[in-house]
Amino acid sequence: MKIGIVGGTGDIGEGMVMRLSPLYDVIIGSRDTEKAKSVCNCTLDVCEKRGDKPCTVVGASNQDAVTCADIVILAIPFKHLVSTLETLECFENKIVISPVNPMEKRNSFEFVPPSEGSAALLVQKMLPKSTRVCSAFNTIAANKWRALDEELAYSVPVCGDDADAKRQVMDIVNHISKLQAFDAGPLAVSSMVEALTPLLLNIARYNKMRDVGIQFC
Ligand SMILES: NC(=O)c1ccc[n+]([C@@H]2O[C@H](COP(=O)([O-])OP(=O)(O)OC[C@H]3O[C@@H](n4cnc5c(N)ncnc54)[C@H](OP(=O)(O)O)[C@@H]3O)[C@@H](O)[C@H]2O)c1
Incomplete structure (x- = not known):
């Protein structure tokens, strides 16, 4: 399976690449x-030092990351989501994962969704009807993705309307470290998942914690 990461050079993108490349x-x-x-070179160096055998990893344009992939992760800030999607094509029949959280830092962190209700619903609206959008990975901090010596022992709520796409996304989640996927319902409720991140950031800030995550049990 080929996973393309749009914005794979960013804070969560880099860590995702390192965690995913030994698997996909x-x-x-x-x-x-x-x-x-x-x-890509940095990832290959890290894999070699760790003795991980990566699958194929390549550095490319965002368009190639979409065109050549079966599953596309949109690892870009919400404020650049629309402008980025407007430049990209070939999403037909692909699964797209949105980890995007629309939020702003005011006095505290606040969830500021678009008029569609959530970033994931905005993505679904902008992409072709055949694209199956899921939200996932919204609550895993970039520092945790990058800390390869630590297990990622978190719960990952996954929203989506297509049962097969959701199953495939949950399967990917469950293959990464100790992440555990939970079906969180249709894309219509993805706003609740996206709103968790400003909550976690406020909890971290007001309780002097770092990189707070969630576990459902
Ligand atoms: N950071 C976290 O801890 C975290 C946790 C959970 C979810 N998320 C979500 O994951 C997404 C990515 O977050 P991030 O912190 O990784 O973002 P980021 O590092 O700020 O940016 C990610 C990538 O977006 C691209 N980008 C930057 N400016 C752009 C522009 N004007 N137009 C198009 N692309 C641009 C850049 O890639 P290029 O320069 O290579 O094009 C950059 O490497 C966000 O939606 C965030 O809500 C983040």
């Missing part, structure tokens, strides 16, 4: 192919 073929997307290739 990964295409790192960027607006700047050289930047993506540099993240």
Whole structure:
């Protein structure tokens, strides 16, 4: 299975690439192919030092990360979501994962969704009807993705309307470290998942904690 990461050079993108590349073929997307290739080389170095055997990892344009992938992760900030999606095509019949959290730092962190209700619903509206959108990975901090010596022992709520797409996304989640996927319902309720991150950031801030995550039990 090929996973393309649009914005695979960013804070969560880089850690995702390192965690996913021993498991799946990964295409790192960027607006700047050289930047993506540099993240690719860095990933290969890290894999070699750790004795991990990566599948195929390549640095590419964001468009190639979409075109060549079966599953696309949109690892870009909410404020650049619309402008980025407007430049990309070939999403037909693909599964798209949105970890995007629309929020702003005011006095505290606040959930500021678009008029569609959530970033994931905005993504679904912008992409072709055949694209199956799920939200996942919204609550895993970038520092935790990158801390390869630590297990990722978190719960991951997954929302989506297509049962097969959701099953495939949950399967990917369950293959990464100790992440545990939970079916959180249809995409219509993805706002509740996206709103968890400003909550976690406020909890971290007001309780002097770092990289707070969630576990359902
Ligand atoms: N950071 C976290 O801890 C965390 C946790 C959970 C979920 N998330 C969500 O994951 C998404 C990515 O977060 P992040 O912190 O990884 O973001 P980020 O590092 O700020 O940016 C990710 C990538 O977006 C691209 N980008 C930056 N400016 C852009 C622009 N003007 N137009 C198009 N692309 C642009 C850049 O890639 P290129 O320069 O290579 O094109 C950058 O590497 C967000 O939606 C966030 O809500 C983040």
